[in-house]
Amino acid sequence: MKFLSDKAVDRLRQAANTPDLSGTRYQLLEHVARGGMGTIYAALDETLHRRVALKILDVPVADDDFALRLNREARVLARLEHPGIVPVHDVGTLSDGRVFYTMKFVEGQRLDRHIEAVPSLPDRLRLFLRICDAVAFAHARGVLHRDLKPANVMVGAFGEVLVMDWGLAKILREQSADFAEDDPEATIVHTPKSAGTLADATQATQVTGQGTVLGTPGYMSPEQSRGDVAHVDERSDIFSLGALLRFLCAPPAAQPKPNGIWRLDKALEAVCGKATETDPRKRYASVPELSADVSRYLDGLPVSARKETIFDKTARFYRRYTIAILLIGAYLAMRILLLIFSRA
């Protein structure tokens, strides 16, 4: 009996895993990444001659209902037209029954890698505000992301910030008659048919069946961790944004730990703390509220998440007007010295 070499086995495995795009307008270029729900490839749109990102779900479509849900996900994401959200171009089914959709190919870096090159806290906070803008827009359209984390944010070559991977998105409410026939509480997530799918999941994203755990530990709200789908709303994304904010405010060496114990500025810590409260009712009620607090912090104003003492107020005033205070202080000191000098 002759055994196949490891190299031959690898080649066979690779060939077996390569999706068959015949019958579509796309030509496979290269493997890009694996997400929680599927694999992302770079592909060439042969009709429009442009590079696109092609996401193929891992599990073949088993029934029409599931195909409808996935098509619906693509349709919902397609209506999220915002500079901070990756646009979906197309949706379809491969010859092997797997559903795919294509989206804009973003050339850039994931936030967790990009942030190493951004040492300034204000710059990081401004990045965060742009993420908030995109998430707030989605919320306004009734869509929850449910898997916000640094790995799901891309920063493009020109500084554009894009929220990616809406594969776990949930539609809170319908805004268009097109979707009225669907279940408004439907979760955009496929149910894995085997344990193998879970094992394949990357970036610690856990994908299990409908109504169970979706998201990433450390960035997932307690209600999401419990699989309490009924109570997942905008405030779950706010929890994830709070964890993301804590990640962005941390010194580079501490960044791999989103729930670490490094010392943050008290006001920022209060903002993170309020956003990541265990009880959703104690969190910010909306993303604009959270981003307004971060903006206030950036402007040297008090944040709503923390009641200031007189010392905090003084310290904040000093931080805000350091140069002016030093200049006036120098002027007064000079005047006093001149007075003493002239009397002497």
Add this chain to the structure above:
Amino acid sequence: MNKVLLGLLLGAVLGAIDGLTSWFTPAVRAQLVGIVVGSTVKGIIAGIAIGFFARKVHSLALGILFGLAVGFVLAFIVAQLQHGYYLEIILPGSIVGIIVGYATQRYGAASASVPAPTR
């Protein structure tokens, strides 16, 4: 408020305060009014110059440096005319220039808005 107007007002106020401090020098107390008026005019001139600079150049460091230079030069001219009190005039004048330079860079609208022409 635009930067030139901010520079003018701040220069006038700080110049006047600067002039009033001469009250602490008994030897020149009799000329207090003249000193205050002169110092105010000096502050206005410096403020306008620094305000125009801030409108053209957006740099805190350069703004402060320019304020220092203008404050120093004007105060030096005044001290020359007074034939004395160089330190008492030049030092505060320079610091007032720095303060106005800082304020015009940090605050004030970059330029007055001009309405778009209509056809």
